[in-house]
Amino acid sequence: MSLEVNQLCFSYGSTTVLNRISFDCQRAEVFGILGANGAGKSTLLKCMLRILTATSGDVKLDGQDLALMPHRDRARAMSYIPQSLIAAPGLSVFQAVLLGRVPRFRWRPQAEDLSRVEETLRELGIESLSERIVTSLSGGERQKVLIARSLCRDTPVLLFDEMTNSLDLKHQIEILDHLHRKTKEQGLISVLILHDLNLASLYCDRVLLLKGGRCGAVGTPHEVLSEQQLDATYGIRPLVLSHNEELYVLPRKG
């Protein structure tokens, strides 16, 4: 299985947001998208999902153009967690997660859908919340609900836009460990937008650095996260250290 993004361009009116972005992801790969605020990371994910229609270029899953896929098939191929979320008013956690299975049933959820939701809640350690109303949860718990909804969809491609935003460090590690394990075990493709460069270097097999809507660099964290590249992308020069083959990016005072 492979996901290819070819020469993707997108503009809001006369403002070019994405300019000829190309990369590919392979089966069992965690792929990170990094870049400063406004670099076009979220727009790139939305174009991949066809939430926004790219000006030119295409996205192919196993050689099949996603633009030509019916809505429902596309929803069965890729799941998405957005950067910002609205609370699901009045919905219990179980019901909110069950909505992730909507592309898989027509009139009513089947026993398989319900057990899949149960299983995902258990895997993420939030089965005790299943009867709670989503609006009564903390920000971190809500984020986990959204992640559970995405995981229970059983799509081969997962797209996450700053998924660990509202989570503390322990929960960030838990979620990313879980996602990393699932990606490797089930041969999925996970594309993550991350702001934390240390997490990106820990969990991503490869990363893409976006700069002003252009592709800055693509490669392993060791290849891409150099002081020069980060300076060119973020306009700061952090300290990049390698320890036990792992890369650490430390901020320095301006």
Place this chain on the structure above:
Amino acid sequence: MSELRIHAIPSHCLGSRSRAFPAPLHHVAAVAGLLTIASIVSLSLGSQTMALFEVLAYLARVARGMELDTQGRILYHLRLPRLLLGLFAGAGLAVSGTAMQGITRNPLVSPFTLGLSSAASFGASLAIVFQWTPFPGSRIGIVFTAFIVSLLCAACVFLIAGKAGLSPVTLILTGLALSYLFSALSASVQFVSQEHQLSAVVSWTFGSLNGAQWPHTAVPGALVLLCLPILFLIVWPLNVMYSNDDEVAVSLGVRPRLIRLISALVSVLLTSAIISFTGVIGFIGLVAPHISRMIVGVDHRYLLPHSALTGALLLVAGDTLGRTVLSPVQIPVGIVVSFIGVPIFVHLILRGRTGAFQ
């Protein structure tokens, strides 16, 4: 058709989550039972009060096509069409409100948010004051013009909001703007009207089931029976759209603009047709969905039938009270439903069942 029936989640699949899905079908059945009782009581009360068993006996005679005496004819020609119009109008307005609140994710939205009530009032004013109708001087003339003008208003809303992406905000704001425009137009017509015409216009805007006859039930009834199944076909997209923004809805395989257009069109058709016959009955489309959401939750598979039945119950109960409490004076049902609905609504809020829109 079996696929379209309302299904409860099988109990063996629920495990310990029975409270997550609080047996909504029981609530639907309960409100259906209350509505049946309210309907029979409504048929029995009036200038000539009948015992409940008499009502049932007359209904049985009607069903078998047997001859009716004077009391039976009162029941058949006056009370039965009035009851049916009330049932269809209540159900239609409530379902429209549920769909509109769902697709806009806004608790303050009602079927009238798109400006329909103001437009229909303007149409009725034109028909009453200037006789601008193909059937001057008749009730059907007022109905016709009110219906056409409210459809024109809806078409304007869709055209304008459609150009701006048909988002919830553009729909609501365009509807609000046109609502003010048609209110101003109505006021202008009323300003130049004579006293008896003004009285007729004002009386129309109160909303009432007075003078309902069998032909008046046909259009609202047909539309309710046609539109409810259409909404049932899109219950899952409605569930997704109610609890997610459009971007997430797209990622879940839903087409928000299409679903919004279908739901809004259904609401417009139902509401325009109903208020053209009954006048403006504003409260039901706003509150019946809230009451139902507090009782059965936010799953549209249960919410739609429950709010339809709740709307019908409010309207039938309101009409029965309105024509009996101060008999022979008949209080317009639009006024009475507010008196009934507000205490129920406040009671539910005080019981803490506010999960629907927090």
